[in-house]
Amino acid sequence: MDFLTIIQILDSTIRLATPLLLACLAGFFSERAGIFDIGLEGKMLIAAMFSAAVAYVTGSVWLGLLAGAASSVALAALHGLASITFRGNQLISGVAINFLAAGMTVVIAQDWFQLGGRTPSLFGGARFEPIILPFAEAVADVPFLGPIYAELLSGHSILVYVTFLLVPGTWWVIYRTRFGLRLRAVGENPAAVDTAGVSVVGLRYAAVAICGVLCGIAGAYLATALQAGFVKDMTAGRGFIALAALIFAKWRPWPAMWSCLLFGLLQAIALRYQNLDLGVFTVPVQAMDVLPYVLTVIILAGFVGKAIPPRAGGVPYVKER
Amino acid sequence: MTLMKTFLGAAAAMAVTAGAALADPAIIFDLGGKFDKSFNEAAFNGAKRWADETGGSFREIELQSEAQREQALRRFAEAGSNPVITMGFAMADPLSAVAADYPDTKFVAVDVTWLDAPNVRQIGFAEHEGSYLVGMLAAMASKSGTVGFIGGMDIPLIRHFGCGYAQGAKAVNPDVKIVANMTGTTPAAWNDPVKGSELTKAQMSQGADVVYAAAGGTGVGVLQTAADEGILSIGVDSNQNHLHPGKVLTSMLKRVDVAVYDAMKAGENVETGVFTLGLAEEGVGYALDENNAELITDEMKAAVDAAREKIIGGEIEVEAYYTNDSCSALDF
Numbered sequence: 001m002d003f004l005t006i007i008q009i010l011d012s013t014i015r016l017a018t019p020l021l022l023a024c025l026a027g028f029f030s031e032r033a034g035i036f037d038i039g040l041e042g043k044m045l046i047a048a049m050f051s052a053a054v055a056y057v058t059g060s061v062w063l064g065l066l067a068g069a070a071s072s073v074a075l076a077a078l079h080g081l082a083s084i085t086f087r088g089n090q091l092i093s094g095v096a097i098n099f100l101a102a103g104m105t106v107v108i109a110q111d112w113f114q115l116g117g118r119t120p121s122l123f124g125g126a127r128f129e130p131i132i133l134p135f136a137e138a139v140a141d142v143p144f145l146g147p148i149y150a151e152l153l154s155g156h157s158i159l160v161y162v163t164f165l166l167v168p169g170t171w172w173v174i175y176r177t178r179f180g181l182r183l184r185a186v187g188e189n190p191a192a193v194d195t196a197g198v199s200v201v202g203l204r205y206a207a208v209a210i211c212g213v214l215c216g217i218a219g220a221y222l223a224t225a226l227q228a229g230f231v232k233d234m235t236a237g238r239g240f241i242a243l244a245a246l247i248f249a250k251w252r253p254w255p256a257m258w259s260c261l262l263f264g265l266l267q268a269i270a271l272r273y274q275n276l277d278l279g280v281f282t283v284p285v286q287a288m289d290v291l292p293y294v295l296t297v298i299i300l301a302g303f304v305g306k307a308i309p310p311r312a313g314g315v316p317y318v319k320e321r
Numbered sequence: 322m323t324l325m326k327t328f329l330g331a332a333a334a335m336a337v338t339a340g341a342a343l344a345d346p347a348i349i350f351d352l353g354g355k356f357d358k359s360f361n362e363a364a365f366n367g368a369k370r371w372a373d374e375t376g377g378s379f380r381e382i383e384l385q386s387e388a389q390r391e392q393a394l395r396r397f398a399e400a401g402s403n404p405v406i407t408m409g410f411a412m413a414d415p416l417s418a419v420a421a422d423y424p425d426t427k428f429v430a431v432d433v434t435w436l437d438a439p440n441v442r443q444i445g446f447a448e449h450e451g452s453y454l455v456g457m458l459a460a461m462a463s464k465s466g467t468v469g470f471i472g473g474m475d476i477p478l479i480r481h482f483g484c485g486y487a488q489g490a491k492a493v494n495p496d497v498k499i500v501a502n503m504t505g506t507t508p509a510a511w512n513d514p515v516k517g518s519e520l521t522k523a524q525m526s527q528g529a530d531v532v533y534a535a536a537g538g539t540g541v542g543v544l545q546t547a548a549d550e551g552i553l554s555i556g557v558d559s560n561q562n563h564l565h566p567g568k569v570l571t572s573m574l575k576r577v578d579v580a581v582y583d584a585m586k587a588g589e590n591v592e593t594g595v596f597t598l599g600l601a602e603e604g605v606g607y608a609l610d611e612n613n614a615e616l617i618t619d620e621m622k623a624a625v626d627a628a629r630e631k632i633i634g635g636e637i638e639v640e641a642y643y644t645n646d647s648c649s650a651l652d653f
């Protein structure tokens with residue numbers, strides 16, 4: 001494995017980790033506010049469909065992104081309605097959203113474009129093009145640092161850079177602002193927040209809405225940056241891997257980034273080498289695919305520190321009995 | 322009373338016609354879905370052509386999970402559909418369990434050739450022969466001497482494709498390097514274009530400049546990335562040349578549409594037994610149309626057509642992966 005190969009694998013890691021990280025941060029906001037969300041997958045999927053469809057029709061990828069985020073927020077609002085206002089079971093509501101999105105995307109896309117649940121291929125301004133960072137060409141020949149800058153850091157779409165900036169942003173919002181403090185409190189002890197005169201319902205809806213926006217960006221990234229159009233079921237379980245990454249990171253923003261990068265790296269290696277030959281023995285590709293889940297189970301089982309979910313997670317808030 | 326009789330008679334007549342209408346053919350699409358731009362869509366196109374030409378109608382279902390296979394077969398057989406057409410190798414086990422229970426129903430199994438059932442028409446395709454031809458084209462079009470193969474789910478059938486492809490490429494250029502990857506080991510591998518894109522990029526960085534995708538919906542991502550990055554790709558099953566005109570070298574055609582069309586046309590009297598459609602029967606081949614006319618030179622076409630004749634004549638024997646579950650031309 002030479003240096004250039006490592007750079008290429010890391011480059012692939014960044015591309016694969018970006019949708020995971022967006023979905024993971026989305027889940028972070030929702031779950032820290034006490035709303036479990038296994039509907040990340042469905043929200044990404046519907047955003048992928050609408051962003052591709054609107055980007056194709058209008059020719060503007062930014063309008064596509066907006067439409068994707070709006071559709072995802074609509075599903076998030078549904079989840080909020082079911083689990084906050086009507087105090088339903090959050091897991092069931094999430095599962096329902098996944099089913100709803102899986103079916104609806106294909107039906108709408110088929111009715112709209114008659115391409116069998118696909119959207120037409122996007123080109124030109126309807127796609128996010130890679131951004132070449134300044135001087136990338138010039139420094140490409142510098143040994144070691146050159147390829148790192150030109151190959152690894154440069155040449156991604158703008159959403160990738162935004163995503164990685166969102167990590168410190170999230171950290172700051174959650175740990176350094178009044179809103180963040182209240183958000184965390186509402187996930188641990190909503191009664192205390194209520195006593196302080198702050199609306200539990202309002203905070204939780206805000207968290208769910210942020211979750212919707214981030215899932216929307218994740219879906220738009222899949223359909224308009226990584227790909228050039230929507231294909232049925234194109235999220236392929238990424239929402240669930242993001243959820244696993246969130247647990248693996250013990251519901252904290254910086255570790256969330258590292259766990260998403262780790263899961264992305266595992267995928268990138270699995271895609272590059274069908275069977276990873278370690279000299280002593282060969283690791284089959286299936287082992288690599290299952291590793292994110294195995295790691296999550298290990299963390300959950302408490303072998304490596306303890307993963308404690310927000311205490312009020314999954315429990316609807318009842319003000320008075 | 323006479324009036325009553327008339328009514329009863331009319332009702333009986335209607336029941337009879339309803340029964341006749343139920344003898345419509347039925348088709349069970351595999352997990353990829355009927356609009357996968359590939360295998361299942363070819364079957365759907367064949368069925369639609371039959372319906373358009375004859376004015377008949379057919380029943381259909383898109384499977385969503387493994388558990389539905391046997392259920393769907395029984396439902397159609399109970400409802401009197403005849404013949405019941407199934408898509409994909411995975412229907413073999415449910416078929417062997419169900420077929421004997423409905424001796425009067427004819428089943429047509431596409432991609433299954435090994436069952437011992439008297440009322441099943443089993444249709445196999447010589448995918449390795451078609452893949453051999455596109456492998457030759459790939460090796461001739463490649464400037465780097467490296468060609469890629471991206472499979473969907475890792476199953477023997479897909480290895481069969483890859484094996485024929487590798488043999489064809491090596492027939493043109495014995496030193497050709499073949500990079501082969503599978504997308505995954507679960508049915509999700511048929512619909513993951515993002516992984517298809519990443520695999521294409523990974524193969525490009527290993528030098529591949531022609532990539533053959535035998536991966537259902539995942540192939541959409543492969544073809545897209547190949548077109549974006551300026552290398553050539555090869556489609557599969559249906560003619561996919563039009564997806565990126567001038568950037569898809571060719572498509573390996575598997576005439577599932579013809580097989581389905583013929584079965585529906587024969588209706589209840591469809592001939593049972595095992596049939597393999599190869600180059601000679603035009604069951605497989607490569608696509609040449611206005612979208613890739615500039616990519617295939619006369620020289621390439623002549624070489625491939627000559628090989629085609631030789632395979633039909635038996636001078637070239639393309640090794641099938643199934644023979645001993647391994648491939649001498651390609652290591653998976």
